[in-house]
Amino acid sequence: MNLDLGNVLKFDNEREYFEVLGFLSKDEEYIRVYTENNDKAGAWAPQGRMQLRNVDVSSLPKALMKAFSTSTDGRISETKYVRNLQEKHCFSKEVDPTGSNFTKWLYKESLEKVLETVPREYESDFYRGYHWNCEVVKRLRSISSYDINLTEESNQEVKSHTEGRKTVYYTTKYERSAKNREDAIRIHGTKCMICGFDFEKQYGELGKGYIEVHHIRPLSEVDEEIVVNPETDLICVCSNCHRMLHRFRNYIISVEELRQIVKVNNKKV
Template identity: 85%
Template structure:
């Protein structure tokens, strides 16, 4: 496996290589792989390109982000790499969108086939790319103090000396939460984090016994009126860290499945 694939697409190590492979194998086509016929282009007689589609460059895996930063038209020429995908990673399904036999889109034969080409030690890197969430990555990379939900903390003017403890009155909207729903959710789901598996009692002994936080899968702030909450399906039990990550952004709720996948990819 070669890490330097041409003019702009380069990988620091195998982990980056397989992360990008996983990203290109996604069901969502953020980047389309295609070939163009050109008999004078060399022994392969085809020019390979990667085409950016409906996604912010800043949200891509780093090797792709750096490559597309050099592009003026949302595409990069990477003939060697496209040939590598075709010959070594089962990107062999072809679609001729124009009927001219000049430009062909390349797709993976199947996820299972691509996985056959991934060494066991790099499967987590592959899956990290496959489950890459461009929206979350874009927000993290472009984060500012105003984007983070810090429960009342806001960005202040820079000053040489900072003081704390001043009383401030906040006017805000609070949403009623049912203690009975919380207790029922804990009875149903238990006190082990349903995202990362953290157990407060196991970590802190008697002090942590029975403690867990309850998260509304659909934020109360998104509701226009009172609703009946089903603790079995509308609430989950999570640790404090996962709860904060779900609410990391002020205007975007990280989904439970997104966070589960992030945790799983980091194992």
């Protein structure tokens, strides 16, 4: 595999290469791939380009993030790589947006066709890119940067601080039905529906019957009292997955999103 395909788009290894391929295969079209027939404008050859659309550079897969960080207008010139997408990965569907035959947007023929070009050992890397959630990654990287800043300050003098002072908070408490919780456990069982963790298997009698229940639609998003169906509106999850679903203050990670994250990272082990 020739990984030196682009002007600024570079890959450290095959995993990065297929991760980017998966990301470019997403239906959201966060990055538009296109060609310009510059020969019609007096240049000697067609030009392949990529344009960033409706997403922040900091939320992209690493190789793309590095490449677009060099751009001043949200575009990068990647003729060799774009040609590679056309010839090796079935990005053969062309759309002429102006009818001038100058600019042609490129799209995958189908997800199935692209997958046929991905070696089995790199399928998990492809799917990591395909299921990439820019909003989650942006938040995680923001938190990581904050943690790094704390680490850099760790060499400063360490001071002791008191804990335990009582503070009164006024907040909204959402009433939850114990019966709904019981029904959800009866229907779904006590094994985590995201990662498969079993408290009884891990902790024996101590963990028997224990599981946490998560509202698929957070109660904080509901303006009035609603009827909850334990079978479709609630899922049973372990404590770790429950924390990850609520990882961010103003953004609830979806169940399917977290399942995919767990699936992809389990394949790395």
